[in-house]
Amino acid sequence: MNSYKLLLLPGDGIGPEVMAEVEKMLARLTEMGVARFETERGLVGGAAYDAHGQAISESDMALAMAADAVLFGAVGGPKWDGVPYEVRPEAGLLRLRKDLALFANLRPAICYPALAEASSLKREIVEGLDIMIVRELTGGVYFGEPKQIIDLGNGQKRGIDTQVYDTYEIERIGRVAFELARKRRNKVTSSEKRNVMKSGVLWHETIVALHRRDYADVTLEHQLADSLAMQLVRWPKQFDVIVTDNLFGDMLSDIAAMLTGSLGMLPSASLGEVDKATDKRRALYEPVHGSAPDIAGKGMANPIAMIGSLAMCLRYSFGLGDAADAVDAAISATLAAGLRTADIKSDAREAISTSAMGDAIIARLKA
Numbered sequence: 001m002n003s004y005k006l007l008l009l010p011g012d013g014i015g016p017e018v019m020a021e022v023e024k025m026l027a028r029l030t031e032m033g034v035a036r037f038e039t040e041r042g043l044v045g046g047a048a049y050d051a052h053g054q055a056i057s058e059s060d061m062a063l064a065m066a067a068d069a070v071l072f073g074a075v076g077g078p079k080w081d082g083v084p085y086e087v088r089p090e091a092g093l094l095r096l097r098k099d100l101a102l103f104a105n106l107r108p109a110i111c112y113p114a115l116a117e118a119s120s121l122k123r124e125i126v127e128g129l130d131i132m133i134v135r136e137l138t139g140g141v142y143f144g145e146p147k148q149i150i151d152l153g154n155g156q157k158r159g160i161d162t163q164v165y166d167t168y169e170i171e172r173i174g175r176v177a178f179e180l181a182r183k184r185r186n187k188v189t190s191s192e193k194r195n196v197m198k199s200g201v202l203w204h205e206t207i208v209a210l211h212r213r214d215y216a217d218v219t220l221e222h223q224l225a226d227s228l229a230m231q232l233v234r235w236p237k238q239f240d241v242i243v244t245d246n247l248f249g250d251m252l253s254d255i256a257a258m259l260t261g262s263l264g265m266l267p268s269a270s271l272g273e274v275d276k277a278t279d280k281r282r283a284l285y286e287p288v289h290g291s292a293p294d295i296a297g298k299g300m301a302n303p304i305a306m307i308g309s310l311a312m313c314l315r316y317s318f319g320l321g322d323a324a325d326a327v328d329a330a331i332s333a334t335l336a337a338g339l340r341t342a343d344i345k346s347d348a349r350e351a352i353s354t355s356a357m358g359d360a361i362i363a364r365l366k367a
């Protein structure tokens with residue numbers, strides 16, 4: 001039986017509650033003989049700040065570097081609103097992304113048939129939806145320098161962020177998108193704002209050249225990011241793979257999440273480059289949703305995005321595609337059976353708790 005080392009970083013808010021369901025699932029998968037999962041736990045976000053004044057400690061960073069994969073819950077909350085910018089909860093997540101070089105963020109948005117009612121859009125618009133947003137994750141305005149607020153000395157200040165992309169960053173995320181499309185419906189939509197941004201002009205010409213050179217068999221379309229946002233709510237089924245930069249990807253994936261019924265449904269994978277020598281890649285898996293401080297500790301959170309993130313980990317980090325399919329099928333069967341947490345409840349039926357949802361999914365897991 002293969003053995004894998006996982007670092008669990010539950011974080012803040014509902015993070016620990018949804019991570020608890022993943023731990024139950026890991027125990028079950030081990031029992032079923034899928035693989036052996038060794039888990040270690042670390043602190044990130046506000047939890048790490050409270051413990052040692054940093055958004056993630058050096059020792060937890062070292063654990064993340066050494067793990068086969070990292071499972072991440074959520075960070076942030078009003079409790080840490082006043083902490084210095086450098087150690088705010090989000091800084092822990094951004095450091096993990098940057099230092100582990102997790103440049104490719106895969107955010108699949110799938111609308112389960114049973115959930116079409118939970119979406120705020122009409123059934124025919126979202127039913128059967130299956131799109132993949134590929135978001136660049138280690139560049140752009142999130143990390144560009146200078147990034148500062150300067151005092152102009154005349155009673156005015158100036159806030160500066162820098163949107164910057166080099167050719168290689170655009171090329172490598174483009175490759176991820178084209179490769180994924182080949183295994184899906186063979187279509188990529190690339191998105192930027194080349195009508196106002198130089199980085200958008202470079203993004204567009206780099207993707208066009210890469211397509212011509214290596215991926216001419218894939219259908220390629222381009223859409224300005226604002227127009228893509230509109231198309232995502234107008235007729236999302238026109239898309240297969242969407243590739244875009246860090247900031248646009250952040251916003252567009254929140255829209256895509258709501259198409260599926262709830263932000264509580266969307267998993268994600270953040271992947272590094274494959275190491276040619278070991279054939280391995282660094283990876284972190286996290287739900288797209290945040291820490292939801294308003295419902296934290298109440299046992300109300302939907303664990304599906306977190307469990308779905310574990311399924312992505314099985315698929316992309318461990319090559320356990322069958323086990324990943326089994327987890328996804330168990331989620332689907334649980335929803336088809338009518339079980340709902342509060343966020344996806346669309347009629348009068350009782351909402352079930354986080355742990356009841358986790359148990360229901362585990363109970364439907366087939367060998």
Ligand code: IPM
Pocket residue numbers: 090093094250288
């Ligand atoms: C996300 C989140 C993060 C981001 C925050 C928590 C820094 O919104 O993963 O989408 O902006 O990337």
Ligand code: MN
Pocket residue numbers: 250251254
């Ligand atoms: Mn986001």
